[in-house]
Amino acid sequence: MTKLSVNINKIATLRNARGGNVPDVVQTAIACERFGAQGITVHPRPDGRHIRYSDVRQLRKQVKTEFNIEGYPTDDFIELVLEVKPEQVTLVPDPPEALTSNAGWDTTKHRDFLRHTVERFKSANIRVSIFIGPDVEMIEAASKTGTDRVELYTEPYALDYPKNRLAAVSPFMAAAEAANKFGLGVNAGHDLSLENLEWFAKNVPHLEEVSIGHALICDALWYGLENTIQMYLRKLNP
Ligand code: PXP
Numbered sequence: 001m002t003k004l005s006v007n008i009n010k011i012a013t014l015r016n017a018r019g020g021n022v023p024d025v026v027q028t029a030i031a032c033e034r035f036g037a038q039g040i041t042v043h044p045r046p047d048g049r050h051i052r053y054s055d056v057r058q059l060r061k062q063v064k065t066e067f068n069i070e071g072y073p074t075d076d077f078i079e080l081v082l083e084v085k086p087e088q089v090t091l092v093p094d095p096p097e098a099l100t101s102n103a104g105w106d107t108t109k110h111r112d113f114l115r116h117t118v119e120r121f122k123s124a125n126i127r128v129s130i131f132i133g134p135d136v137e138m139i140e141a142a143s144k145t146g147t148d149r150v151e152l153y154t155e156p157y158a159l160d161y162p163k164n165r166l167a168a169v170s171p172f173m174a175a176a177e178a179a180n181k182f183g184l185g186v187n188a189g190h191d192l193s194l195e196n197l198e199w200f201a202k203n204v205p206h207l208e209e210v211s212i213g214h215a216l217i218c219d220a221l222w223y224g225l226e227n228t229i230q231m232y233l234r235k236l237n238p
Pocket residue numbers: 007009043070090092100101131151188189190191192211212213214215
């Protein structure tokens with residue numbers, strides 16, 4: 001069964017637009033879990049423009065499913081993750097000012113840095129995932145960093161899906177097979193939606209978890225959070 005981890009960054013963006021604490025990110029995370037989400041994902045950025053480090057600390061006390069923290073491993077980020085001890089940390093290569101993650105790691109170029117970083121988290125018993133494009137060479141290099149999983153960067157899939165869904169998913173099928181062969185677990189995320197999720201989950205083998213934020217929170221405006229989470233769960237595991 002593939003798990004759904006809800007990325008609640010957008011809830012923090014909405015809250016920050018007004019100051020104050022509405023909507024409350026911790027209450028939202030608790031509700032997502034009650035409605036069936038099997039994980040909560042956050043991506044704190046150095047400027048705190050959506051999820052803040054203080055949110056991450058509060059969330060740790062309340063999240064009962066799998067807590068996944070994503071981010072570029074700056075010293076501050078590493079310190080936060082080691083303090084909070086989530087079930088999973090996902091390393092992304094995006095610079096602090098990036099609007100959202102827009103590429104996977106070059107695991108060949110950054111292998112030593114990644115290996116060193118992975119080791120720090122693993123020695124604290126935190127599962128590590130590396131955000132990566134569907135590129136077999138990068139996946140093989142990722143397997144040499146000691147990471148437990150890779151998270152496949154699905155924006156290219158989402159872009160190509162409306163044009164040719166088989167061509168869109170094929171590189172991800174091959175990437176997931178390769179990851180499995182190299183002993184890595186497979187997560188996926190970015191721009192997955194009610195429209196494109198079922199086809200992805202049906203075709204990509206070994207898929208352990210997807211993390212979904214933007215589309216799911218937008219859908220919740222129309223269908224409500226509980227219905228929306230249930231709809232995503234049905235797409236994932238029909
Ligand atoms: N995975 C990673 C590494 C991300 O950075 C993001 C966006 O924060 C997501 C998944 C979720 O993407 P989306 O918000 O498009 O569902």
